[in-house]
Amino acid sequence: TVTMASEAGQLQLNAFEPIMGWSLFKSITHLSHACLTLNTNCVAGIEANHELLARRVRESVTLVTALNPLIGYEKAALIAKTAIATGAPIDEVAESLGIMTKAQIEALLVPELLTEPLRLVS
Secondary structure (H helix, E strand, C coil): CHHHHHHHCECCECCCHHHHHHHHHHHHHHHHHHHHHHHHHHHCCCCCCHHHHHHHHHHCHHHHHHHHHHHCHHHHHHHHHHHHHHCCCHHHHHHHCCCCCHHHHHHHCCHHHHCCCCCCCC
16 A cells, blocks of 8 residues: 555655555554564463573584684584584583593583673683
8 A cells, every 4th residue: 555655646745645654554553463462472471491492502513613713613613513423512522532621611612601792712
């Protein structure tokens, strides 16, 4: 409706602006009601399973990218490829390859701290 009203108008003197405004407000009202319905029927009451989320973060191979500035791309890629192939966590893989100790990795790869800028400094 808004597109057709805009096309039908003539230059700056668009006689269809009221219908464009009405259509936009109607769409905004529908969107607002949809957001309230989503909140009521879906979002309200959702609780995070902290144990499951922590395990998934620990098992995620993507954390190895944070080690790039410290150990270099080749070693980080070796850890990632080995972890994917074996299914082992990256801290165990890095320790078995002799690249870093498990304690070093656990100190560096704290997910809450990795979201801060310039966390890893060599």
